[in-house]
Amino acid sequence: EDKVVQSPLSLVVHEGDTVTLNCSYEVTNFRSLLWYKQEKKAPTFLFMLTSSGIEKKSGRLSSILDKKELFSILNITATQTGDSAIYLCAVLYYNTDKLIFGTGTRLQVFP
């Protein structure tokens, strides 16, 4: 059965810390891996990764995909309280727009 597993499930850090969130997957017909940030309701799109080894970067956030080992990481440097959210990893299938999500990592950043 296809699955996406995220770790850790929960993370508590202080402002300024650097965090690494993990996402591994076992999915047939893999097309891309996507990261989302969910604060209250709507998941907000962060990155889409299709090729191995190419880092995507946006401000303090960066992400990379390893298609051989079937995992991705999301790094957040110099964390701020506004980074507190649930971070969701999802895999996109070929031929549909279906996403299969992990359970998410709840990040709490304290001042």
Next chain:
Amino acid sequence: DAGVTQSPTHLIKTRGQHVTLRCSPISGHKSVSWYQQVLGQGPQFIFQYYEKEERGRGNFPDRFSARQFPNYSSELNVNALLLGDSALYLCASSRGGGRGPEAFFGQGTRLTVV
């Protein structure tokens, strides 16, 4: 540009009732997908529609149905509501057809079944 809009934002229904949730995609997006998110879990795929045709269906009972209209908006219908249907229902839109698969989500409809 307006984002993905969903209505209503909150809804309380009684067991056995029927509910209709609505979604308007981003202008220019022809693909709409529906997800159910229960507390503490990631969203779970229910349906995907592209150009008014069903392109994917998740592991949900036949009480769940959906359709897409000529203007690409969509409805999700749930019949014979159960307590376990209480969840956040999310709609996602994308260009579809291989032209940019990034999915953008609406704010969701919080459904409570009592």
